[in-house]
Amino acid sequence: MKLSKYYFAALVSFVMWGFFSLALKPLHIYPSLDILFYRVFFCAAIMAFVSFFLRRGVLKDSIQLFKSLPAGKKQQTALLILGGGVLLTANWFFFIYVMNHISIKAASFAYLVCPIMTTVIAFFVLDEKMGKWQWIAVSISIMSCLLLSYDSIADIGYSLIVAVSYALYLVSQRKNHGFDRFLVLTLQIIFSALLLLPFFPAYSGPVPAEASFYGYILVIAVVFTIIPLYLNLYALQGVTSSVMGILLYINPLMNFGLALVYFHEHINNVQLTAYSLILFSIIVFNERVLFRRRREAIVQ
Template sequence: MGAGLAYAIAAYGLWGFLPVFFVLLSPSSAPEIVAWRIVLSVVFCLVLLTVTRGWPALITIVRDTRTTLILGGAGVLILVNWGVYVFATLTGHVVEAALGYFTNPIVTVLLGVFVLREKLRPLQWVSIGISAVAVLVLAVNYGQFPWIALILAFSFGLYGLVKKQVGGRVDAISGLTIETAWLAPFASVVLIVIAANGALTTGNSGIPHLLLMMSAGVITAVPLLLFAAGARRLPLSYMGLTQYLAPVLQLIIGVFVLHEDMPFARWLGFGLVWVALIVLTIDMFTAGRGPRRASLERP
């Protein structure tokens, strides 16, 4: 289990430092970064498939039309998630993005109720109630609705729900390959349009910037593979707890590195969300099982 925990911590640690990576890609715009991330992820995944001899598994999945279409839907959701996350990072909203990933487990529970018609236990209702109060506090006292946080939480929650439909039939590399392959034509058009307008920064902002951008595929795929390795070795309850490492790191980076505003109302809202997560975690362990709806992949 020690190796599994190490893989999980490494995966969430890398995801936690993503804001620094995207900030270093300045002056690139969010559409350019996301488009390159998609295209380069496809390229890196194709290399991985060749090295790991994963082509037979990929071909088997592609022949299943239903599974391929489901993964296409997952690709759309991950496009929304990636786009909003990069936008949040580049516009000084890393703290709100962290709130989104803190909120994600609670959103996952809500989706279980309204989509899968699952029944909630009392502590789960308490957790959702506290979360609703937190959103209200952030919207009223902080002066703006936390739309970035909620879009991130719901897009990733829905992504996990869609991925649940394909279950264990799709491995991490094949899944990411198909999802990004669906998006690659759109991403290519975006890059062509940006270049035609003379706004393409990649290749025009120095060698360090170019090398960073070209590593976007690796930065996307490696944490996912580490996560998959950890998930195979750890109980879901442990995976559920380690997932909070990423938003904790994002919060630290937003407040202490990027110096984003953190007024009392925002601390209060975050505090309520953390209380809700503690309640949800207590319920998870007292129920005697791990979280049934934990997402098996992350953007």
């Protein structure tokens, strides 16, 4: 497959997310809610500036499109945008909490099962079809979950909460089409900031005085949120969802590797077996794309 600019954009975005723990882990001394507050506020301010001042044409066209919709469609669009903001905020909080207070392995596992969980939810909610090999892959991933729950019920519980919150976000946004994706994301993050703002005075800790805190938050907002999300949106213009699904696994695999090599987190035989099953289920789940490409390469 030719390495197109769209494929390269997708690849870079997931590689960037794979290094997220390097910026997040140094903030483990701060409460998870504080990290969430400042991340969302920084992202909302930056994205609002980009959308409302640098992309005025897109904003104007989107407003006109929204006005032209029937009343029922307007309500559905608004609910999808606002509901997506709630799910995205919940996912960020759960991920930060698991990464800093449970383990990086648990956080990486969440995004290993997330693509498969998304497909299962979409099967029941959106009536999307699943093939025989995909159901086999889901069964294998369930086996790995049972193994991990035997080793640590708390870890698998937290992992599934992270995975479900993001899976529900993805499924809900599949129905939200027709509008500029960056603008939709901007509105969702602004809504998240507005939701969190009333809780900030009561639930935030003392205002951090360390410049390093704001430096890491700025890096998280720009390098690990806005840029990779924008690259994802750009890549979707020329890359199929199957390719994006395969590349999605770069993120948790890199997190898992960093947990072992850089952060020296302990892993036992049960965990190793469970993660191996997840890797195997990924191959089985994507066998149509992986092995079809191989057959096409042989034919050529």
